[in-house]
Amino acid sequence: MLRFILPALLLAMPALAQITALPPETQAAIRAIGPTMGAEGVTRTAAALAALQPPPAVEPLRDQRYGPDPRHRLDVFSPGAGARPVLVFVHGGGFTGGDKTRPGAFYYDNIGQWAARSGLVGVNITYRLAPQHAYPAVVEDIAAALAWVRANIAAHGGDPARIVLMGQSAGAAHVGDYLAAHAASPGVASAVLVSGVHDVGSYPASPTTGAYYGTDPIRLAQRSAIPGLTRLAIPLFLASADLEPRPFQDQVARLNAALCLAGRCPPYLHMAGHNHFSTVFAIGTADQELTIPILALANR
Template sequence: MNQVREAIAALGTDLGPDVLVQCRALFDAEQSALMAQVPVSASDVAYGPHERHRIDLYQPQGNTPAPILVFVHGGGFLKGDKGGATDWPNANVGRMAAQAGFLGAVINYRLAPDNVWPAGSEDVASVVSWLKANATQHGGDPDRIVLMGTSAGAVHVAGYLKLAGDRDVRAAILLSGLYGYTPLDQRDTLYYGDPALYPDRMPMEAVAATHLPLFLACAEYDPPRFQAEFLGLMQDRLTRHGAMPRAFIHSGHNHYSMAMHLGTADRRLANEICAFVRETTT
């Protein structure tokens, strides 16, 4: 574990395909070994009409119906995939959920630039509706749904709160998201469109104001903008509610590795997430 931490520290706070590949290599052996232990129970199930409207389910052993943990992958609005039976990144979160006794649901959603705001958040809403109607047959409790997203996925979960409010889900977990506390990045316009509309389209008001239980996290080696967003939302929540939300700063990890390592022997964040899901779905 120390070697992994040292390797991640050496990568610094940069983002990009080369860093992503190096992060995946750090966990490839351990995550590949875990794939056979928790196979996908239903794959590429359609939750909507678009070709990207697909969901994989990881059913737990033991008592059902189980709480449902929905994971929304990152990818800067432009890329990303839920993984599956032969591709572990992002699928590892579904497997982690199943091992913890939850129904793990890992989704794909429509991507920019062909699909712009609020497509991603609308897709999260479609997933929630699909689970409400179909989760029981897969061992899940449709009344105990927790949403979780990383990076762009966290943005889409936050956007769901803006579109739908706090109905139909029990809680939300936001890993390294962008909520509107920092200036617009050029890449963001590919999803949000006209920069003049950007402030009204960001979900920070809804996320800061909601009474839905929240769990926020960022990584020690997250880029400064993501750390500033984390702190901005923490301060906003404190100002509005008189208390900070449940939160975690993950030492020894970066923007990519924070979700990528879930399910491995480094249980620090996984334990926090699973405890939060249990507490908010009892």
């Protein structure tokens, strides 16, 4: 039934839930950044949105260890006791960088804080990076982090049977890889994939994807997450942005087409006026275009 509920919800969302809810100067700044990637895109997008973030709702429980590596850490954002849905977020960073939080930056705490403010328990994880740790290292890391969540989240007000697993950019690629590898038993109730790479063999070659997935065309074809994702029984939600580089849009469209061909058409949100970073950096602001359907998915 979710397949029919969420598309209807997307159509019914008022315009003010979208980027048009943000100040005109913020919208103009995001448009000006456009498809700019790397540190410049991150820095400029964060600067455009930082002042619109509300004060923190909760004090997160930082750096809980879910494995032996120094990067096997997660933060928990809990609004209190209960049996609440849990949003587990996996950050991006081009496979070779990124973290769940950084001093002086609001991202990606904004996602955990939004979750807590919305009655969910937020969990932000970090993971091992390429080139030191290549595919399928992060599949293993997500599995370990989810095992920690299922074992411990009830003590923080979360329901281990209602986990929404979400990733953006490289984080979405990692989430897709994890789900594809665990299609028969993913251990989560649903998943959100924002601007990920899911068929790496058809994605333009780059040093960062090569560092994680390798460069052998045969292996890259074998490492496509799409066949596994078409076997998933849990609900998926896809999102992309119209100002991000075209290959990201193409990857989400390719996954959506494969899922529809398999009879599993997911809700698919293409976010007008957003770039690659603003889709998730805007979480917590008046722009609720992405968060309204995520909340509906968590509370279904």
